[in-house]
Amino acid sequence: KAGVTQTPRYLIKTRGQQVTLSCSPISGHRSVSWYQQTPGQGLQFLFEYFSETQRNKGNFPGRFSGRQFSNSRSEMNVSTLELGDSALYLCASSLGALVGNTGELFFGEGSRLTVL
Amino acid sequence: AQKVTQAQTEISVVEKEDVTLDCVYETRDTTYYLFWYKQPPSGELVFLIRRNSFDEQNEISGRYSWNFQKSTSSFNFTITASQVVDSAVYFCALSEAYRDDKIIFGKGTRLHILP
Numbered sequence: 382k383a384g385v386t387q388t389p390r391y392l393i394k395t396r397g398q399q400v401t402l403s404c405s406p407i408s409g410h411r412s413v414s415w416y417q418q419t420p421g422q423g424l425q426f427l428f429e430y431f432s433e434t435q436r437n438k439g440n441f442p443g444r445f446s447g448r449q450f451s452n453s454r455s456e457m458n459v460s461t462l463e464l465g466d467s468a469l470y471l472c473a474s475s476l477g478a479l480v481g482n483t484g485e486l487f488f489g490e491g492s493r494l495t496v497l
Numbered sequence: 498a499q500k501v502t503q504a505q506t507e508i509s510v511v512e513k514e515d516v517t518l519d520c521v522y523e524t525r526d527t528t529y530y531l532f533w534y535k536q537p538p539s540g541e542l543v544f545l546i547r548r549n550s551f552d553e554q555n556e557i558s559g560r561y562s563w564n565f566q567k568s569t570s571s572f573n574f575t576i577t578a579s580q581v582v583d584s585a586v587y588f589c590a591l592s593e594a595y596r597d598d599k600i601i602f603g604k605g606t607r608l609h610i611l612p
């Protein structure tokens with residue numbers, strides 16, 4: 382079956398701009414999580430959506446937001462970009478709401494954002 | 498608070514050697530899950546294993562094995578007879594399943610298998 386698809390794979394923006402990243406989960410998966418990966422901080426949890434509701438949020442400023450659509454596709458948005466937002470943004474999907482019970486996250490290849 | 502520590506930032510071994518990746522975790526809960534993920538150069542993380550806190554049995558899958566010890570809060574991962582294709586970044590992760598629904602990852606260990 383098709384995996385998790387993230388678009389775009391690469392993008393370059395300048396400070397102050399905003400960006401929207403898209404994630405299509407595996408068919409049938411209703412939970413989508415977003416992570417930011419940087420060399421210094423590793424993988425940091427951004428937020429998780431299940432059935433169009435944000436159920437959990439990491440410690441990121443309000444410039445980072447997201448949403449999930451009725452077909453489980455998700456988008457995340459970063460406004461007023463800063464140099465420190467340069468990172469690989471990973472999306473992961475899972476079947477159910479309790480990630481510990483389902484046991485497995487399926488990740489996309491990520492969207493690599495460079496802020497100049 | 499949840500925390501996962503992978504003290505080894507980078508490891509290099511020669512092909513066919515055994516290598517162990519360390520993982521130490523902290524949690525307030527008695528019910529939790531531990532994971533290992535592999536991130537090859539393509540970027541996507543690949544699930545390797547999940548272990549719940551009530552199952553301390555060690556697990557072996559081919560050349561991979563995992564040693565879970567609650568007494569030391571460790572969940573170490575060993576690759577025997579390493580191969581070049583094992584080169585990747587490996588992440589250990591923790592989920593307190595009934596407290597919140599996010600997985601907390603360690604910072605990863607970059608493993609280089611030299612031919």
